[in-house]
Amino acid sequence: MALYSEKVMDHFTHPRNVGIIEDADGVGEVGNARCGDIMKIYLKIKDQTVEDAKFETFGCGSAIASSSMATEMIKGKPLDEVLAVTNQAVAEALDGLPAHKMHCSVLAEEAIKAAVMDYYNKNGIGYDRSLFPD
Ligand code: FES
Ligand code: FES
Numbered sequence: 001m002a003l004y005s006e007k008v009m010d011h012f013t014h015p016r017n018v019g020i021i022e023d024a025d026g027v028g029e030v031g032n033a034r035c036g037d038i039m040k041i042y043l044k045i046k047d048q049t050v051e052d053a054k055f056e057t058f059g060c061g062s063a064i065a066s067s068s069m070a071t072e073m074i075k076g077k078p079l080d081e082v083l084a085v086t087n088q089a090v091a092e093a094l095d096g097l098p099a100h101k102m103h104c105s106v107l108a109e110e111a112i113k114a115a116v117m118d119y120y121n122k123n124g125i126g127y128d129r130s131l132f133p134d
Contacts (some may be wrong), residue, residue, distance in 0.1 A: 002005075003093055003098055004061070004062075004097075005057050005094060006041070006095070007069075007093075007094045007095045008061070008062065008064075008065045008094050008095070008096075008097065009021040009065075011064070011065035011068040011069050011094065011098065012061040012062075012064050012065045012068075014069045014113075015036055015064050015065070015067070015068040016037075016069075016071060016072050017053055017054045017055060017067075017068060017071035017075075018054065018055065018056070018068075019054045019055075019056070020040075020042055020054055020056060021052060021102065022045075022054075023042070023053050024042040024043055024044060024115075024116040025040075025043055025044055025045040025046075025122070025123075026045060026116055026117075026118040026119030026120075026122070027040065027041070027042050027043070027115055027118055028040070028041045028043075028110075028111045028112060028113065028114025028115030028116070028117070028118055029041075029111065029114065030107055030110040030111045030114055032103070032107065034068050035060035036058075036099075037057075037058060037104075037107065038057070038058045038059065039055065039056075039057045039059060039063060039067055039107040039108065039110075039111045040055060040057070040111065041053065041054070041055050041067070041070075041071070041095035041108075041111040041112055041114070041115045042054045042055070042115065043112075043116070043119060044066075044070045044126055045079070045119050048078055048079050049076065049078050049079070050074045050075055050076065050077055050078075050079070050082055050134040051058065051075065051076075053071040053074055053075050054071065055067040055068070055070075055071055055111070055113035056067060057107075059104060059107065060101070060104060062084045062097050062098075062101040062105070063107055063108075065106075066087075066091070066094070066097075066104055066107065067108050067111075068110040069090050069093050069094050069108075070085065070090045070105075070108035070111075070112060073085055073089070073090065073093060079116055082112060082116060083112075083113065083116060083131050084108065086109055086110060087105040087108060087109040088105075088108045088110040090108050091094070091105045091111065096117035097128045098133070110133055113131070113132050113133060114132075115132060117132050124132075
Protein backbone atom coordinates (compact mmCIF):
# COMPACT_ATOMS: atom_id res chain seq x y z
CA MET A 1 0.00 0.00 0.00
CA ALA A 2 1.22 3.49 -0.79
CA LEU A 3 2.44 5.50 2.17
CA TYR A 4 0.61 8.61 1.00
CA SER A 5 -2.94 8.88 -0.32
CA GLU A 6 -3.63 10.26 -3.78
CA LYS A 7 -5.13 13.34 -2.16
CA VAL A 8 -1.96 14.01 -0.16
CA MET A 9 0.10 13.66 -3.33
CA ASP A 10 -2.29 15.93 -5.24
CA HIS A 11 -2.23 18.68 -2.61
CA PHE A 12 1.54 18.34 -2.23
CA THR A 13 2.28 18.59 -5.95
CA HIS A 14 -0.49 21.14 -6.70
CA PRO A 15 -0.97 23.05 -3.47
CA ARG A 16 -4.01 25.38 -3.34
CA ASN A 17 -3.84 28.88 -1.89
CA VAL A 18 -0.07 29.28 -1.73
CA GLY A 19 1.07 32.83 -1.09
CA ILE A 20 0.41 35.79 1.11
CA ILE A 21 -2.50 38.21 1.56
CA GLU A 22 -1.01 41.70 1.80
CA ASP A 23 -3.93 43.25 3.69
CA ALA A 24 -4.79 40.19 5.76
CA ASP A 25 -7.13 40.65 8.71
CA GLY A 26 -5.42 37.90 10.66
CA VAL A 27 -2.05 36.20 10.35
CA GLY A 28 -0.98 33.12 12.27
CA GLU A 29 2.50 31.70 12.35
CA VAL A 30 3.40 28.54 14.18
CA GLY A 31 6.49 26.43 14.22
CA ASN A 32 7.94 23.34 15.66
CA ALA A 33 11.11 24.40 17.44
CA ARG A 34 12.59 20.92 17.30
CA CYS A 35 12.65 20.54 13.53
CA GLY A 36 12.41 24.20 12.48
CA ASP A 37 9.29 23.70 10.35
CA ILE A 38 7.15 26.82 10.01
CA MET A 39 3.60 27.42 8.77
CA LYS A 40 2.05 30.81 8.22
CA ILE A 41 -1.63 31.36 7.41
CA TYR A 42 -3.20 34.61 6.18
CA LEU A 43 -6.93 35.25 6.47
CA LYS A 44 -9.24 37.81 4.92
CA ILE A 45 -12.28 38.03 7.18
CA LYS A 46 -15.58 39.76 6.57
CA ASP A 47 -18.81 39.49 8.57
CA GLN A 48 -17.22 36.85 10.84
CA THR A 49 -16.54 34.71 7.76
CA VAL A 50 -13.28 33.71 6.09
CA GLU A 51 -13.40 35.25 2.62
CA ASP A 52 -9.93 34.17 1.60
CA ALA A 53 -7.05 32.15 3.01
CA LYS A 54 -3.47 31.69 1.89
CA PHE A 55 -0.41 29.99 3.32
CA GLU A 56 3.34 29.79 3.29
CA THR A 57 4.81 26.61 4.66
CA PHE A 58 8.42 25.70 5.23
CA GLY A 59 8.04 22.03 5.96
CA CYS A 60 7.58 18.55 4.59
CA GLY A 61 5.13 17.33 1.96
CA SER A 62 2.54 16.39 4.58
CA ALA A 63 2.70 19.89 6.05
CA ILE A 64 2.23 21.45 2.60
CA ALA A 65 -0.68 19.10 1.80
CA SER A 66 -2.22 19.86 5.22
CA SER A 67 -1.93 23.63 4.67
CA SER A 68 -3.44 23.34 1.22
CA MET A 69 -6.38 21.21 2.39
CA ALA A 70 -6.92 23.30 5.54
CA THR A 71 -7.15 26.57 3.59
CA GLU A 72 -9.64 24.93 1.21
CA MET A 73 -11.71 23.72 4.18
CA ILE A 74 -11.99 27.15 5.85
CA LYS A 75 -12.68 29.37 2.84
CA GLY A 76 -16.23 30.69 2.97
CA LYS A 77 -16.79 29.35 6.49
CA PRO A 78 -17.95 31.32 9.54
CA LEU A 79 -15.32 31.69 12.25
CA ASP A 80 -17.02 29.34 14.71
CA GLU A 81 -16.79 26.53 12.13
CA VAL A 82 -13.23 27.53 11.27
CA LEU A 83 -12.24 27.20 14.92
CA ALA A 84 -13.81 23.75 15.03
CA VAL A 85 -11.50 22.40 12.28
CA THR A 86 -9.20 19.89 13.95
CA ASN A 87 -5.99 18.41 12.65
CA GLN A 88 -7.79 15.04 12.53
CA ALA A 89 -10.41 16.57 10.22
CA VAL A 90 -7.67 17.89 7.93
CA ALA A 91 -5.95 14.50 7.88
CA GLU A 92 -9.27 12.75 7.18
CA ALA A 93 -10.02 15.13 4.32
CA LEU A 94 -6.66 14.07 2.87
CA ASP A 95 -7.73 10.40 3.19
CA GLY A 96 -5.29 9.98 6.03
CA LEU A 97 -1.68 10.69 6.89
CA PRO A 98 0.89 8.18 8.12
CA ALA A 99 0.90 8.09 11.95
CA HIS A 100 4.34 9.67 12.21
CA LYS A 101 3.14 12.55 10.00
CA MET A 102 0.06 13.52 12.00
CA HIS A 103 2.03 16.23 13.80
CA CYS A 104 2.40 18.05 10.48
CA SER A 105 -1.39 18.47 10.32
CA VAL A 106 -1.30 19.86 13.86
CA LEU A 107 0.64 22.82 12.48
CA ALA A 108 -2.33 23.60 10.19
CA GLU A 109 -4.87 23.58 13.03
CA GLU A 110 -2.62 25.74 15.19
CA ALA A 111 -1.80 28.23 12.43
CA ILE A 112 -5.50 28.72 11.63
CA LYS A 113 -6.32 29.28 15.29
CA ALA A 114 -3.39 31.69 15.68
CA ALA A 115 -4.64 33.68 12.66
CA VAL A 116 -8.18 33.93 14.05
CA MET A 117 -6.79 34.94 17.46
CA ASP A 118 -4.71 37.63 15.74
CA TYR A 119 -7.87 38.93 14.07
CA TYR A 120 -9.74 38.98 17.39
CA ASN A 121 -6.88 40.75 19.15
CA LYS A 122 -6.48 43.38 16.43
CA ASN A 123 -10.19 44.16 16.54
CA GLY A 124 -10.65 44.06 20.28
CA ILE A 125 -13.07 41.15 20.02
CA GLY A 126 -13.38 39.05 23.16
CA TYR A 127 -13.13 35.27 22.82
CA ASP A 128 -13.15 32.05 24.75
CA ARG A 129 -9.49 31.40 25.58
CA SER A 130 -10.10 27.64 25.85
CA LEU A 131 -10.70 27.45 22.09
CA PHE A 132 -7.04 28.26 21.44
CA PRO A 133 -3.86 26.34 22.05
CA ASP A 134 -1.30 27.92 24.39
FE1 FES B 1 8.48 19.42 12.23
FE2 FES B 1 6.81 17.65 11.62
S1 FES B 1 8.93 17.42 11.76
S2 FES B 1 6.40 19.55 12.38
FE1 FES C 1 8.00 18.68 9.67
FE2 FES C 1 6.01 17.49 8.53
S1 FES C 1 6.15 19.52 9.03
S2 FES C 1 7.85 16.58 9.16
